[in-house]
Amino acid sequence: MLPSTVNVFGDVMVSTCPVCFTPITDDWIVYSNAKYHKACFTCCKCKRVIGSKETLKNKGGLKTCVDCAKKDDPSIGETKVCHGCDKDIDKAWVIGMEKKWHSECFKCCECNRVIDPKEKFYKVEVDGKKVPKCTDCKVTKGMEDLSTKEKKCAGCEKDIDNAWVVALNAFWHHGCFKCSHCDREIDSKESFNTNLGKPVCMGCNNDHFRKKCLVCAKPIAGTSLIYKEASYHHACVNCFICGDALKRVTTKKSGS
Numbered sequence: 001m002l003p004s005t006v007n008v009f010g011d012v013m014v015s016t017c018p019v020c021f022t023p024i025t026d027d028w029i030v031y032s033n034a035k036y037h038k039a040c041f042t043c044c045k046c047k048r049v050i051g052s053k054e055t056l057k058n059k060g061g062l063k064t065c066v067d068c069a070k071k072d073d074p075s076i077g078e079t080k081v082c083h084g085c086d087k088d089i090d091k092a093w094v095i096g097m098e099k100k101w102h103s104e105c106f107k108c109c110e111c112n113r114v115i116d117p118k119e120k121f122y123k124v125e126v127d128g129k130k131v132p133k134c135t136d137c138k139v140t141k142g143m144e145d146l147s148t149k150e151k152k153c154a155g156c157e158k159d160i161d162n163a164w165v166v167a168l169n170a171f172w173h174h175g176c177f178k179c180s181h182c183d184r185e186i187d188s189k190e191s192f193n194t195n196l197g198k199p200v201c202m203g204c205n206n207d208h209f210r211k212k213c214l215v216c217a218k219p220i221a222g223t224s225l226i227y228k229e230a231s232y233h234h235a236c237v238n239c240f241i242c243g244d245a246l247k248r249v250t251t252k253k254s255g256s
Contacts, residue, residue: 015035017035018034018036019037020037020040038052043063043064043068044062044063044064046065046067046068048067050063050065080100082100082101083096083097083100083101084101084105084107084131085105094106094117095117096115096117096121097123097132107132108133109126109131109133110133111134111163113134113163119134119135120135121133122134122135151171152171153171153172153173154168154171154172154176155177155178156173160173167192167199168194168197168199177199178199179192179200179201179204180198180200181200181201181204182203182204186199186201192205193209206219206221207219211224213232214230214231214232215233216236220232220233225237
């Protein structure tokens, strides 16, 4: 809110109430660098005068008393308790699984990594309490036979103590889950392919393992045109007379 306008009456400088636009000579309230008549400092919903010591909610310049604000959000004015540690929340918090948490308490129940509520995670139950589990630690469908108690890395064959990646029906250290061709570490959230049962990043998959178009020499994803054992993009095969793309050609799914 902008500060109150200052007017000069005689030799005295007085402020103007931003609600009624009349001079303020006595009994005022200062809020957000502006002076108000006490009678003008009211709730935008019930029009009740808000006392100088009352808590209020200010949204878009509209002031709402606690009683009206609670009708919209019953949790206003109540003590906030972290769902993770069961301790009071003084300042900032995050909302996860419709509960309030300290940001450092909203973490994976397996590897203890702090989870951003905006990222994908799974809701599981531990000792009767709903807690989050990160995507790296979640044993996905078809992998229920994996033991989560004794984990060995499929890359280095050493025990895994805390954080890990689940991929290719096995557990991996984050640093061990890397491309078998370029040795680059593969992020657990990025796409990858396989070659001889080992992970391959998409860059190496496109450069070394996908068929390439004989015309443009770029990798072929999806279907391709096959002629005399050579592969072509649909858009790269044109009639040399009219320049139109050839349509009546048998297509074949390219290997990856």
